[in-house]
Amino acid sequence: MAQQALPEVTVQETRQADSRLETERLATSASHVDVRALDLPASVSGVSSEQMQERADYGVVEAVTRSVGLSSSSEPGNGGLSFSSRGFSSVGVAEDGIVLGVAAGTINYPNSSWGYERLDVMRGPASLMYGSGTMGATINAVRKQPSRESSTELLLSAGSHGTVRAGVGSTGAISDTLSYRIDAYGERTDGERHLDDARSGKLMSALRWTPRGDLTFDLTADISNQAPSRYYGTPTVDGRVVSALRDKNYNINDADIHYRDQRFKAKAEWRVNEAITLRNELYHLSSKRHWKNIEGYYYTPEDGTINRYDYLEIGHAVQQNGNRMAMDFKPADHKIAVGWDFSHANFRSSSSYDGDLQTQVSAVNPENGYWSSSVPYLPSYQSTVKQNALFIEDAWKINEQWLLMGGIRRDWYDFSRLTYSTSAALDKSLNGTSWRLGLTRKLTELSSVYAQVSTGHDPVTSLLSLNKSSSNYSLSKGRQEEVGFKQQLPDGRGEWTAALFHIAKKDIITSDPANPSQTIQGGKQSSRGLELTGAFNVNKAFRLEANAAYTDAKFDELMRGTENRAGNRPGNVPRVTANVWGHYSINNWRASLGLRYVGDRFTDETNTERMPGYTVMDAVVSWNVNPKTTLSLIGRNLTNRMYASSAYNTQWFLGPRRSVELIAQMRF
Known part of the structure; x- marks a missing residue:
């Protein structure tokens, strides 16, 4: 039998795109439909678990x-999770797309990055995805998922100020249809000052059942326990920190801050066919929080004393149950998602506030003492919010160059509150409509330009904290216009993006010009700015990651009594921020150097006290002992810069001193 000649086959080496390319990922945190970040007419980026480990960022x-x-x-x-983005402090925090109902402006979970595949940030109004309270941005923590491929990762560390960490993550198959994932993490530190000790721990568990290829069920159950530092800032004098007070803490010895969280979720996904997918998620979230502290300190340099005031004890109990149902379908050149969100949140608040009690201690050698308020700690009020939301989003691929995306969402909120001391009841209904329309033009296979308009809405305070004085207000409304450019470099050598934006928000609370003692909705706030990001593989050994943002934020109309604050910058909003990381690898060694810059900020909307800008330098040196083990030496705040990270009352929260930490990471 004659042999048949085979056709000639030519093999060419093709370098794949770097897995770190943000623009190549599906923008699941910024859209209900599957669209690459490169094609999305909006700004979204994130930090991957690999980057967090490289930089040793475990918070x-x-x-x-x-x-x-x-x-x-x-x-x-505020629970330790409060941010500013694009000139607004209205930044939502979600886990796998589920936002916990915010009560009294407090968000405390998730606090550690262990167990998460990435942290995504969608910038600008995100009400289409997440509802109210997301005018500046939304952070979505994306969990690591169960896998049938067995693997285990382990982290152990020890460092300055008695800091120790331990983490373990494991995944694998249980049977032909079952797989699991467990992530456990704990840390503790003695801190830099008295009462600065902190500890936290969490357990994240997930079970996946895949009875057949088109059907998946997921169960997750998590618990978390946090006892953060009981440091309430360092007093200032004439807008400056007295260096001699840097390591002092004026809280009481029996001060307490504690957060306990539980989360459960059941999710089902059915891929009916190539064009239709059905999803449903049922979840329960709960958080119990307690504060017992003296929160105000006033420094008198003349006699070297600290006057302590605001004896405050607060308790929160938050529960939220909800269901999210969605259907994705792909008719012709469209990708369409429709869905319904329902949630029922319950909030109970207890408190004790002594506004008359004041105590005095030495500024340099304080005797902290113990809680001495006689005001009883009692239940204050209970509130509930029922939310229903309907949404639809469509990505229409007009042709190979043009993608048109649009979506609309309608939210209905029913609020009720009962004040225990007076038995006064309050009922309120609010609703809001948000939409987004964007167009992307693909310039080449590796670059695109886009434009979009989006709207959003915010409550004048967190919905679960509405009271009689704010019951007549509607949701504040905002609108953003944004244009941008995204490009991947050839051969996966990197990427860069640019975004220009303008956001205007109206119906914020202001004083009535006709009656300055009364407040109305009528104020306006706006911001405009430029954001640049880039990641470049300069050569095989050196990788550079950088970003910078400029934001011009101001109040356009704002009265406080008879004082006109139009033109002032909102508090805690820097004009300029920037981050740079350089990574140099040779053989089994890698050296990384990072700079974080935050420009000056005002402590509040009066713009009378300015916190100086700062630059912090961090470094990581890593050695791959073998393919399974990496040792890393971390240096944080290498220049030992004294800087303020945020402000409270007349106190500034000072950033950590210089520290070192040795970390061992093992993978099996």
Whole structure:
């Protein structure tokens, strides 16, 4: 039998795009439909788990503020997860797309980055995706998922100020149809000052059942316990920190800050056929929080004393149950998602506030003492919010060059409140419509330009905290116009993006010009700016990652009594932020150097006290001992810069001193 000649086959080496390219990923945190970030007519980026490990950023705040334009205004009273983006402090925090109902401006979970595949940031109004309270941006923590391929990762560390961390993550198959993932993490530190000790721990678990190829069920159950530092800032004099007070804490010895969280979720996904997918998620979230502190300190240099005031004890109990149902279908050149969100949140608040009690201690050698208020700690009020939302989003691929995306969402909120001391009841209904329309023009296979208009809405305070004085207000409305450019470099050598934006928000609370003692909705606030990001593989050894943002934010119309604050910059909003990381690798070694810059900020809307800008330098040196083990030496704040990260009352929260940490990471 004659042999048949085979056709000639030519093999060419093709370098794949770098897996770090943000623009190549599906923008799942910014859209209900599957669209690459390169094609999305909006600004979205994130920080991957690989980047968080390279930079040794194990806190969500430290990790996510490496992204462009996002700065932290965190302090104990807001739970430690408060941010500013694009000139607004209305920044939502979600986990896998589910936002916990915000009560009294407090968000405290997730606090650590362990167990998350990435932290995504969608910039600008995100009401189409997440509802109210997301005018500046939304942070979405994306969990690591169960896999049938077995793997285990382990982290152990020790460092300055008695800091220790331990983390373990494991995934694998249980049977032919079952797989699991477990992530556990804990950390503790003695801190830099008295009462600065902190500890936290969490357990994240997930079980996936795939009875057949088109059907998947997921169960997740998490618990978290946090006891953060009981440091409420350092007093200032004439807008400056007295260096001699840097390491002092004026809180009481029996001060307490504690957060306990539980989360459960059941999710089902059925891929009916190539064009239709059905999803449903049922979830329960709960958080119990407690504060017992003296929160105000006034320094008198003449006699070297601190006057302590605001004896405050607060308790929160938040529960939220909800269901999210969605259908994706792909008719012709469209990708369409429609869905319904329902949630029922319950909030109970207890408190004790002593506004008359004041105590005095030495500024340099304080005797902290103990809680001495006689005001009883009692339940204050209970509130509930029922939310229903309907949405539809469409991505229409007009042709190979043009993509048109549009979406609309309608939210209905039913609020009720009962004040225990007076038995006064309050009922209120609010609603809002948000939409987004964007157009992307593909210039080449690796570059695109886009334009979009989006709208959003914010409550005048967190919905669960509405009271009688704010019951007559409607949702504040905002609108953003944005244009941008995105480009991947050839051969996966990197990428860069640019975005120009303008956001205008109206119906914020202002004093009535006709009656300055009364407040009305009528104020306006706006911002405009430029954001740049880039990641470049300069050569095989050197990689550079950088971003910078400029934001011009102001109040356009704002009265406080008879004082006109139009033209002032909102508090805790820097004009300029920037991040740079350089990574140099040779053989089994890698050296990384990072710079974080945050420009000056005003402590509040009066613009009378300015916190100076700062630059912090961090470094990581890593050695791959073998393919399974990496040792890293981390240096944080290498120049030992004294800087303020946020403000509260007349106190500034000072950033950590210089520290070192040794970390071992193992993978099996």
